[in-house]
Amino acid sequence: MRVFPILQAAAAAIALFVAGFARAETPGDFLRSYDAAARQDAAEFTGFSAQRGEAFFKSVHGREWSCAACHTQNPLATGKHARTNKPIKPLAPAADADRFTRPDKVEKWFKRNCNDVLGRACTPLEKGDVLSYLMSLGK
Amino acid sequence: MKFSKRSISYALLAAGLSWTGMAMADDHFSTATDPTWKTECGSCHIAYPPRLLPASSWRALMSGLDKHFGSDASLDPQTAAGVAAFLDKNAGRDRSASRTPVLRITETRWFVHEHDEVPDRAWKNPQVKSASNCTACHVDGDSGEFNEHNIRIPKQK
Numbered sequence: 001m002r003v004f005p006i007l008q009a010a011a012a013a014i015a016l017f018v019a020g021f022a023r024a025e026t027p028g029d030f031l032r033s034y035d036a037a038a039r040q041d042a043a044e045f046t047g048f049s050a051q052r053g054e055a056f057f058k059s060v061h062g063r064e065w066s067c068a069a070c071h072t073q074n075p076l077a078t079g080k081h082a083r084t085n086k087p088i089k090p091l092a093p094a095a096d097a098d099r100f101t102r103p104d105k106v107e108k109w110f111k112r113n114c115n116d117v118l119g120r121a122c123t124p125l126e127k128g129d130v131l132s133y134l135m136s137l138g139k
Numbered sequence: 140m141k142f143s144k145r146s147i148s149y150a151l152l153a154a155g156l157s158w159t160g161m162a163m164a165d166d167h168f169s170t171a172t173d174p175t176w177k178t179e180c181g182s183c184h185i186a187y188p189p190r191l192l193p194a195s196s197w198r199a200l201m202s203g204l205d206k207h208f209g210s211d212a213s214l215d216p217q218t219a220a221g222v223a224a225f226l227d228k229n230a231g232r233d234r235s236a237s238r239t240p241v242l243r244i245t246e247t248r249w250f251v252h253e254h255d256e257v258p259d260r261a262w263k264n265p266q267v268k269s270a271s272n273c274t275a276c277h278v279d280g281d282s283g284e285f286n287e288h289n290i291r292i293p294k295q296k
Binding site for chain 2: 083085104108116
């Protein structure tokens with residue numbers, strides 16, 4: 001039968017397409033995974049707070065920089081690297097749909113930036129609070 | 140034989156022009172490129188052309204990415220290995236006499252010489268902020284274009 005190879009090729013193409021996007025996530029997926037991790041960290045965890053996230057985002061934590069030092073007080077706006085002046089795309093998902101869609105990228109930047117701002121890794125609670133704040137913007 | 144002041148200045152001018160011409164021919168650095176290098180080395184500053192530092196300098200930089208001039212710029216080992224290989228392959232010649240590798244492009248003798256005409260106030264301009272901010276003046280520096288005719292030193296506001 002002639003149709004069969006075409007169907008096979010189509011199935012293979014669909015499989016490739018799906019595999020290619022399997023790593024793409026939504027901000028909500030990240031929030032759910034931080035939620036699960038925060039619950040494991042503390043039994044008394046009652047959910048994330050955008051308000052707490054905003055305060056965290058805008059304060060310094062014993063070092064020179066806050067998150068806002070580069071991302072500005074308004075995460076819907078274009079930021080600027082505090083040392084080099086290079087523009088940084090807005091961090092809020094409403095302003096840039098690519099934000100919080102790639103686990104490798106999100107992990108890379110949380111690792112670096114938490115180290116720069118706090119001198120340690122961020123906890124799932126801190127990540128979830130900040131992401132809740134970012135997701136609350138521009139809606 | 141006696142040279143007039145004017146003929147001497149013409150000769151000097153001609154020599155200066157031909158020197159500038161040679162320097163300009165050498166001012167496009169983007170011969171080597173690599174998508175991972177461009178993305179990873181170009182997220183906080185422009186991806187500095189690999190030939191601006193010798194291999195020993197790039198190796199030293201790549202082994203200390205977690206403390207990169209006051210910032211954590213760490214990469215996962217696989218990505219770091221790819222970038223390191225690209226830099227190693229396309230690095231410049233080692234011109235320094237020192238045994239400790241120069242880590243800042245701005246401290247190489249080449250950089251200091253090329254920028255000796257830039258006035259102090261231009262470096263201190265907040266729009267320039269840092270000598271590492273090539274594109275503040277080299278408007279197309281991001282694509283490796285450092286031609287003398289493509290320089291706009293921002294005016295102090």
